[in-house]
Amino acid sequence: MGKWKEVKVEDIAKKIQYGYTGKTIKKGDYRYLRITDIQNQSVNWSTVPISDVSSGKDIEKYKLEINDILFARTGATVGKSFLIEDTEPSIFASYLIRVQPKEIVFPKYLYLYFQSESYWKQIRAHEIGAAQPNVNGKKLGMIKFPLPPLVEQQRIVTKLDTLFTDIDEAIRLLEENIAHTQALMGSVLDEEFGTKTPKHKLGEFDKIKAGGTPSRSNKSYWNGKIPWLTSRELNTHYISESVEKITEEGLNNSNAKIFTEGTLLCGMYDTAAMKMSILKIDATCNQAIVGIKPKEDILNVEFLKFQLEFQKPEIMRSRRGVRQKNLNATMIKDLNIWVPALKEQNMIVQKINKSNKLNEKLIQVHIQKLTHLKSLKSSLLDQAFKGEL
Secondary structure (H helix, E strand, O other), X not given: OOOOEEEEHHHHEEEEEEOEOOOEEOOOOOEEEOHHHEEOOEEOHHHOOEEOOOOHHHHHHHEOOOOOEEEEOEOOOOOOEEEOOOOOOEEEEOOEEEEEEOOOOOHXXXXXXXXXXXXXXXXXXXXXXXXXXXXOHHHHHOOEEEEOOHHHHHHHHHHHHHHHXXXXXXXXXXXXXXXXXXXXXXXXXXXHHOOOOOOEEHHHOEEEEEOOOOOOOOHHHEEEEEEEEOHHHOOOOEEOOOOEEEOHHXXXXXXXXXXXXXXXXXXXXXXXXXXEEEEOOOEEEOOOEEEEEEOOOOOOHHHHHHHHHHHHHHHHHOOEOOOOOEOOHHHHHOOEEOOOOHHHHHHHHHHXXXXXXXXXXXXXXXXXXXXXXXXXXXXXHHHHOOOOO
8 A cells, every 4th residue: 555654734735825915806817716706615717706916927926726725714714625626817815825735745635635524623723712713824834644655645536536426416315305395394384375365464463572682781681590582593493492591680671571482583684584483481582583472362373483484585575774684573563464263273283283293304314314424424534544445
């Protein structure tokens, strides 16, 4: 198999280099590749903007070449890498670092190492204590990795490419199955509500109020016993616990209010608009949530939630606000709903819950398989760089 040795990135790199600092323009000869242009390990070159680079010296210094490896050096994607396997005339931006491998390392081998858990452990070690996660050229150069002879590197790359192609196809099929099952869940709502004519305003049958937030500067308002929810927690059909809690003093000295069990909580702001959960406890929430408490002898809260989920696409289109598309309590009160007899509501809820339970079980099976396949990739990388593949 040949002798393996441990080396540092700086030992096998012709260059470890930061990108070009400039701006984008409408017309020019070179595209300007940025961190945000790299999505899911690929680049759509047709959407990459044009760079203002004009100096021959800068073009020579920053022009991308086949087999360059780029790294995000800051932000949410810090440490992520991208191998240039095809390119248009382009240069790379300053928030990227370029590594150009020497001839002793097969570029795809090095790139695959940068996907391994061993690599990420070293990256995370460099991030400890940093207010803004970042990796600089010096840190990147100190990353250690196992280097076998070129023939063995190529064998490993060929083997991993074959295995990963099969795994990626299996992942794609599972994701299609999940999307199809989710579509079936939507079709059940369409079947129950699609042909019905809403004749009543939601405000006729419900108490609808927004929540509130006690002052963060007063410590006596927080870490009490009263559950306090934010819209990021509205991820399940029912909700029975909160991340944070407030005190009686915090409740009494703010706009926060107690919403009783059976209240439908609905997010109003930006990406959380129309996220909904039904309370299984008495709780408070922040002002980005509206609490909807139906009259129990007229409106089943689950029936209401399912109907609003059906109406969600139309409701989302009606949102106001230029920068953030928001809802408000008045808009919620003015929503038109269909209110059949309570007995019919209960039957519809039972039918939808039965269907959802079966579909959610199927989705969980698919998700478990997805998790296994993704961890299999990590396991194969680990084996490869230990010489066990």
